Amino acid sequence: MRWIYTLLATFLLTLAGCASMEDSARQRQVASVLSYLYPASGNVPKATDAIAELHIPFRIGVAFVPDNAPAQFRLPESDRIQLATRVRDAFAGYPFVREIVAVPSVYLESGGSFANLDRIASMLHLDVIALISFDQVQNAGAAGSSFLYWTGIGAYVIEGDKYDILTAVETSVFDIKSRRLLIRAGGISNIKGSATMVGFSEISREARTRGFSEAITEMISKLHNEVKAFRERAPNDPKIRLITPPNYAPQLGGPRA
Numbered sequence: 001m002r003w004i005y006t007l008l009a010t011f012l013l014t015l016a017g018c019a020s021m022e023d024s025a026r027q028r029q030v031a032s033v034l035s036y037l038y039p040a041s042g043n044v045p046k047a048t049d050a051i052a053e054l055h056i057p058f059r060i061g062v063a064f065v066p067d068n069a070p071a072q073f074r075l076p077e078s079d080r081i082q083l084a085t086r087v088r089d090a091f092a093g094y095p096f097v098r099e100i101v102a103v104p105s106v107y108l109e110s111g112g113s114f115a116n117l118d119r120i121a122s123m124l125h126l127d128v129i130a131l132i133s134f135d136q137v138q139n140a141g142a143a144g145s146s147f148l149y150w151t152g153i154g155a156y157v158i159e160g161d162k163y164d165i166l167t168a169v170e171t172s173v174f175d176i177k178s179r180r181l182l183i184r185a186g187g188i189s190n191i192k193g194s195a196t197m198v199g200f201s202e203i204s205r206e207a208r209t210r211g212f213s214e215a216i217t218e219m220i221s222k223l224h225n226e227v228k229a230f231r232e233r234a235p236n237d238p239k240i241r242l243i244t245p246p247n248y249a250p251q252l253g254g255p256r257a
Contacts, residue, residue, distance in 0.1 A: 027069070027070075027073045027137075027138045028069075028135075028136065028137045028138070029067050029068065029069030029073060029074055029075070029134070029135075029136050030067060030068055030069075030134070030135045030136075031064060031065045031066060031067035031068075031132075031133050031134050031135075032065065032133055032135075033065050033131050033133040033170070033172050035065075035111065036065040036066060036108070036110070036111065036112065036113070036131070036133075037113055037114060037131075038113065039110075039111030039113060048178060048179045048180050049239075050177075050178035050179060050180060050239075051178060051180075051238075051239055051240070051241055052175035052177075052178040052180040052182065052239060052240050052241065053175075053177070053178070053241045053243055054096075054127070054128070054175065054234075054240065054241070054242050054243065055127060055243045056096045056242055056243065056244045056245075057095065057096050057097055057098035058096065058097065058098060058127035058128055059097075059098050059099045059100075059101070059124075059125055059126050059127050059128070060091060060097055060099075060100050060101070060126065060127065060128040060129065060130060060173075061100075061101045061102075061103045061120065061121070061124060061126040061128070061129045061130065062084045062085075062087050062088045062091075062100060062101070062102050062103060062129075062130045062132070063084065063102075063103035063104075063105065063107070063108055063120075063129065063130070063131060063132065064080050064083075064084060064105050064108070064131075064132045064133075064134075065108060065131050065132065065133050066105070066108050066109065066110040066111075066112075067134075075136075075208070075209070075212060077104075077105055079209055079212070080105055081102060081104075083132070083212055083213065083216055084102045084103075084132065085102055086216055086220065087130060087132060087171060087216065087219075087220065087223075088100040088101075088102050090220045090223055090224070091130070094227065101124055101126065103120060103124065103129075107120050107123075108120070114176070114179055117129055117174075117176050118176065121176045121177075126176060127175070127176065127177075128173060128174065128175055128176065128182070129173070129174050129176055130171050130172070130173045131171065131172045131173075131174065132169065132170070132171050133169070133170050133171075133172065134167065134168060134169045134170070134212070134215070135167075135168045136165065136166070136167045136168070136208060136211060136212070137165070137166050138163060138164070138165045138204060138208060139163070139164045139165075162192065162193070163191075163192070163193055163203075163204050163207060164190070164191075164192050165189075165190070165191045165192075165204070165207050165208055165211045166188070166189070166190050166211075167188065167189045167190075167191075167208075167211035167212055167214070167215045168186065168187075168188045168215065169186060169187050169188075169212065169215040169216050169219050170184060170185065170186035170187075170219065171183075171184065171185055171186075171219060171223060172184045180239065180240075182230060182240075183223070183226045183227060183230050184226065185219050185220075185222040185223040185225070185226045186219055186222065187214075187215040187216060187217065187218030187219030187220070187221075187222060188215055188218065189210075189211045189212075189213075189214035189215040189218070190211075191207050191210060191211050191214070193207055
């Protein structure tokens with residue numbers, strides 16, 4: 001009887017653990033650039049009529065916009081810095097960029113809008129800001145081939161629970177003073193896999209980070225194409241004024257070799 005009670009108690013604990021895992025596995029974290037810049041607007045804002053005066057070469061900041069994820073699920077600040085650094089490095093080779101700064105997430109307030117950006121720009125002497133937004137969804141469900149393996153200390157799920165992680169990332173580059181959107185580029189990633197109940201949390205966390213990395217890799221590739229398109233249209237765009245110093249040779253071109 002004692003063995004039966006022990007087995008029953010272990011089984012109930014396992015069910016509770018599975019339920020807890022299911023709750024934590026079905027998650028979404030969103031960092032919306034629209035919610036950050038236009039928190040009080042129910043509609044998509046109209047494009048600004050202001051002229052963007054770009055003093056070449058300019059100083060640019062790179063930052064993740066605030067997100068709504070629970071603490072145990074959100075992308076760690078250390079990973080944000082690494083990913084923001086990759087985006088920063090993507091701009092490093094362009095001759096029209098004087099300096100690039102990775103802006104800590106704590107500098108950006110939820111719903112802070114352009115007033116928040118104005119304060120950051122004043123503090124860090126920024127002309128342009130590259131805002132990284134994202135939407136990541138993690139879904140999980142029991143695999144058809146999963147089964148419980150009983151041991152003396154509990155149960156393990158073999159071939160465990162499957163996860164499906166979809167990540168979309170976008171970088172929006174704004175001239176801070178005029179509020180004008182200059183460039184935008186996005187990337188996506190879809191990662192699928194499975195893990196045992198015991199290791200599900202850690203493995204799915206690593207998969208979420210990998211999803212961000214893959215999406216940003218695709219985004220950076222598209223970002224270079226968008227910069228090329230911007231180089232071609234900027235000199236003739238009536239809403240953009242390029243101001244260069246005397247004897248400034250480099251033009252709006254691609255990365256230096």
